[in-house]
Amino acid sequence: MATTNLFFSLTIIVLILSLSVSAADWNILLNQRKTRYGLQITLKNYCESWRMNVELHNIRDFDIVPEECVEYIGKYMTSTQYKVDSERTIDECTVYLSTSCGFKKDGSDAWIFDIDDTLLSTVPYYKKNGFGGKKSNSTALEEWMRQGKAPALEPSLRLFNQLKGLGVKIILVSSRKECLRSATVDNLVNAGYHGWTSLTLRGADDENKDVEKFKADVRKQLISGGYRIWGILGDQWSSIEGLPSAKRTFKLPNPLYYVA
Numbered sequence: 001m002a003t004t005n006l007f008f009s010l011t012i013i014v015l016i017l018s019l020s021v022s023a024a025d026w027n028i029l030l031n032q033r034k035t036r037y038g039l040q041i042t043l044k045n046y047c048e049s050w051r052m053n054v055e056l057h058n059i060r061d062f063d064i065v066p067e068e069c070v071e072y073i074g075k076y077m078t079s080t081q082y083k084v085d086s087e088r089t090i091d092e093c094t095v096y097l098s099t100s101c102g103f104k105k106d107g108s109d110a111w112i113f114d115i116d117d118t119l120l121s122t123v124p125y126y127k128k129n130g131f132g133g134k135k136s137n138s139t140a141l142e143e144w145m146r147q148g149k150a151p152a153l154e155p156s157l158r159l160f161n162q163l164k165g166l167g168v169k170i171i172l173v174s175s176r177k178e179c180l181r182s183a184t185v186d187n188l189v190n191a192g193y194h195g196w197t198s199l200t201l202r203g204a205d206d207e208n209k210d211v212e213k214f215k216a217d218v219r220k221q222l223i224s225g226g227y228r229i230w231g232i233l234g235d236q237w238s239s240i241e242g243l244p245s246a247k248r249t250f251k252l253p254n255p256l257y258y259v260a
């Protein structure tokens, strides 16, 4: 009797497992799946490919990190690899500065920085809030921003200071709301950022606009004011796409969220 019961229980467990496997398209036991073209891959292969295609801007407008990749993305964002990738971005900015920028030093050379996950890291927030696997909660995120405890991205801070040393005007443009201005300024200063020329946040009028349009409009004004925008550093495509652009743009990695 006991053996029969055990057999039935096992059958049911296997049945449930195979159902959930087909739902998620994953072989949980082997931690493997096949791609559309029959390639046998691991979950790590799958999630690395997801991350790469986010950075390539092939995957757009995602609301949340796919459930099966949350752990992978969490690991990446707290890894040495993320730091190395960010450092490489800044190294390429430095190469550009020393080889291709003929600064006039007349007070009109400028560089634009994004804030979140460019100058300041929101990783501590996402660490406590499911690493992009949960639908974003702007109330909770803004409460966290108000505390002003976001740490600096060290490579970005080095670039910021290098540009300042070269006499380039530093322009900060962020989709943070205007009501977060004083918290943002305090946070930037506490994280080591000093001496920027202007900080543009999203006023009530701008909140109806896409972030890409808002940021492009800011650039339009800067250019008509006589600024030469040599570069933009951001972590979102909406920070660097749209017209007018800059002579060059640089994108830091960010697979946690997508801002359109």
Ligand SMILES: *[C@@H]1O[C@H](CO)[C@@H](O)[C@H](O)[C@H]1NC(C)=O
Pocket (backbone or CB within 6 Å): 137, 138, 139, 140, 143
């Ligand atoms: C969003 O965050 C706020 C503040 O932490 C919380 O009160 C609210 O319940 C959250 N909303 C959702 C949908 O989780």
